Amino acid sequence: MPQIEELVRNIVSKTGADRENLLPILQEVTRHERYLSEEALTQIAKAMDISCAEVYGVASFYTFLDTVPRGQNIIRICKTISCYMAGKDKIVRAIEKKLRIKLGETTPDNRFTFLATNCIGWCHKGPAMLINDKVYTELTAEKAVAALEEYL
């Protein structure tokens, strides 16, 4: 895919190909593509003149750098203790029902991927979730569904 090659080349020419720029590069490609395909990882390795294994090793270490296909919008619901106690299971069920997918899956129209994540720093206002970078707190089933509708 020449598009990816071009995207990677553009990004690397902006950040520079120094080793310490690998994370910003991976983050930027993820922002554009939603995930890091094999092709993208290979192109990054080539542009930075390091091995593919090295790039994959770094990418696969970080939760927010996905190496499997993801939808346009990524929902990450907090599953850690305070949100769990505040009733995150009910929110998970409401979202699963609305999107007709299970936690961990992507909708067939590729609009949403629904994931669980660890504490996102809103424990006093749980249940909490992120949609892309945006935070939603003190969720009820209704509020969660309304949040999804912003992206439909």
Next chain:
Amino acid sequence: MTKTDIINEHTKKVNLIFEDCNCWDIIDKVLSMPPDAVLSDINASGLKGRGGAGFPTGLKWKSAKEQPSNERFVICNADEGEPGTFKDRQILHERAHKVFTGMTLCAHTIGNVSKGYLYLRAEYNDLLERLQKDLDEFNEGLKARNFPFTINIISGSGAYVCGEETALLDSMEGKRGEPRNKPPFPTVSGFKGKPTVINNVETLVYCTMIMLIGPEEFLKLGTKDSRGAKVFCISGDADVKGIYELELGMKVDEFVELFGDGDTKAVQVGGSSGHCVPRKKFSETFLGFEGVPTGGSMMLFNSSRSMYHVLHNYLEFFQEESCGLCTPCRIGCQQLLRGIEAVKRGEKPSTYLDELIAMARTMRIASKCGLGQSVPNPFISIVENFREEIIY
């Protein structure tokens, strides 16, 4: 007086972190002081790191300063991944200038610092745009003062272990966020092998405030081993939740009286990696370095909660967040989790819990970094105090 009034009394007494102040006045004052004088003020305040480990801040700065080098770095740790902790986010949201100011004071004190970095966790990306705008202004202000120091933001990508200072350094260098061997400590060999001070967001704001109010005022707060105040994050079964700055040295029973829902059976102090304090020990436990040290997370549990589920949730967290580099932690986290599940299902006798505790003790001494070393904190304190709930 209502509970709210009492809480207000407490927080009014120590309003240091969220109080607005003119940072440029502080910077101008400090830049005109000899670095050694600043260091001696920070030392005299008795300030200890607020990121969890509680290392004396003055000593840390001194160590980096004494390390011969023509280049040093200052890093603010805003990775805040410890479950139950959400203060750094609020500080950066409301008072980012005071954080940048603390970094600048440190740069002036240790010398030869031209670059500072703020490592912000990916979960806080919504703060990025505004922080960057504030930071651009701030960097301009430093330039206008001819102080050759600029601060940059580095974004994390979702890994709890990157809050560990040496993993953070590797992550900043574009690698997997795996902890390094210590020593050498970052103050000797940190970012790019240069002497580096890494401080928590809150620690840096206290440095700013100590330079404003003077170390004597700071010393008046807290206890002998825990000087000053601390921002607490309260969540779980609490009537009053949120972020409160309190003097250090409060007893857990007083804390629970103020914030709890009247039925508190346990408080997890210091997040998942902290200690669980059961009701019978509330009156003898201090919040501070001489009692239970804390990065600020206070999770309250009432009698409707099963401590088995609490521990299970913590262990799942650690199993996922362990970087997998060393065997005691990688395998230990898995086995502790499987172990309590097996006991719960009756596949293992209750005495198996003692074997698990012994294994947890081994993790404490054999794990490479603070993550694996602190898994035994919640494990042992919960299993010992709530054994029946784990078994039945």
